[in-house]
Amino acid sequence: MNEYSIHLSSLKDKIEKELKNFFEKKLDACDDENIRYVIKELMEFTMNGGKRLRPIMMITGYSLFHDIDDNIIKASISIELAQSYLLIHDDIMDQSDMRRGRPSFHRSVETRLNDPRNSMNIAIVAGDLIDSFSHEALLTSGFDIKNLISADYEFSKVIEDTGKGQLIDIFSSLDDEFSESRLMKLHYMKTARYTIEGPLVMGAMLAGNKKDIDYLRIYGKNIGIAFQIKDDILGLFGDEKQTGKSIKSDVNEGKKTLLMIKAYERSNSMIKDYIKTCLSSGDISDIDFKKLKDIVVSTGSYNYSLKIMEDLISKGKSALKMVSGNEESKAMLEYLSDYILNRSN
Template sequence: MSNIEDNYKKTLDGLKDKINAQLEAYFNFKLNECDDTRIKDIIIKLRDFTLNGGKRLRPILMIMGYNMFSGQDERIIKASISIELAQSFLLIHDDIMDQSDMRRGKPSFHKAVEGSLDGNDATRIAENLAISAGDLIDTFSHEALLRSGFELENLLDADFEFSRIIEDTGKGQILDIYSSIENLYSEERLTKLHFLKTARYTVQGPLLMGAYLSGNKKYIQEIKDFGKYAGIAFQLYDDMLGIFGVEEKTGKPVKGDVNEGKKTLLIIKAYENSGKEDREFIESCLKCGDVSDSDFNRLRELIKSTGSYDYTKQKIDEYNNIARSALEKIDGDKEVIKMLDFLLEYLIKREN
């Protein structure tokens, strides 16, 4: 790692520490104003779930969206946790829908709640509590933003963008659920899904919220373009990690995406480039719900032999180049722009 990369990493680690400290302070504030032991227990579990790992990518990008046009101050740290709280809300509900037992190497939220319950109905009650907890932390996310101390006009712009981010993510989730039961799925439809479900709230939305809080609206379209294509590249790479990553590093079951029947670009292109027998095999893997090790290894080999793996890598590079071109058009703080460029590379080379 070069000295420049090392300095960027230290800066990002420093921001992550500040974000974690602000998250902890916010949860303490919510616990102190709560007088019910049952609700407090859920808030504690929300705190533990939120603080359990995570790259803090979204709040960091929100801070960078602000710092492109304004100097650093504590208000943006306070505001940035809003998108991380929303991340917990989305992950909690997502894990219930996917019936995922693990998140970041530990039990998913509903499974952690289930572990604290007794009785034959523990699973259903835990899921009900988790859904309610997700709704609760969603309201926390907007409160954290509105309490950050920014000027009212800028806050309204940022919170309106925040609401649209969650709306688009919900639309993406609907498409994702349908994708698991639709026999035919195109690359075009998958790209739309990745934009709505991932790019909007992972990259584009946080950057826009930060820019709105700075009061600078000159480069909104450039930020949108950067965020869209960087976010899609991020998700395509995430899908590659989902099949070819190391479970100990990703914190997710390596066969999870296949068992959930997800039609990633890797799967779509492998299917398109396969003969009848291999197509039927791919379909059986996606439908079985518990693919064997041998079938999973065969599927991975198919993805490579059909050219799907290389095609996906090519699309990631293509989207990254479009994102970088948009970034170069933004006249903002030079160091922040350089750090965003560094982050763009990190997103497609990470191991988790």
């Protein structure tokens, strides 16, 4: 392990401990058996795996301008709790059975209740509940009220943009000609804002810095979109054991990724119809799945997606050089950029 890996591992351990403490306090304060059950399920769902990239980004944004302390560790779990909220609702919309190699939240509840409709109802409310938890974690982290208000306003705008991105995603399934420019907007609003840009800016705001925010936004936007393109590549070409979900899930959900958009644009009418059929099947066969992957490669869509991702990371790194923060923290962000490009899960 290099020094950056050791540092990331140490931060992840602190985040895990703070998450555990937060949920245990919630459980200690709850005297209703059913609500306690839901909070326990939320705890298990949140604690089950995850790279903790978002809280790490918030801590790193803070460390650019202030030494890491207990307050930022407490604040950082806010974005991880919000991640659980978004994933729970996302899995309901996508009808996903698995998340991080285990049953999705609504499916886990269903195994106990044997009642699909009420299991989804409980999952929706559980998502709302943990969204409230996320703001509580931030607002009780001990920071100066002025910096807290700035950070929580940014947090609210991040969740708003993520919701707008989700709407673009839903409508994309109805649009046969969904374009690359619309996809980039989708990736920015649904992924980059709450994965990279938002947490990074929130951390800087908690440190009281405002003059470097624009450069951090440019970095976060470009690296965040690259993160999603990498996710989509792993969703088609990754290893199920490492990604923790079915390698066919993106296709079965009909996701119009950059891989699919460019393959569609570069194909003749017969292949275009075939791609549309695959994306609308809901349960693609092994033979069709392999053929679809071959089309993505043969049309040059795979290499095109890699090039776009590399260009985005390059733009992000250029913006990072303009930030006047701690050099070690900037080096960590550069390392994280390379990690996003090369990760396997």
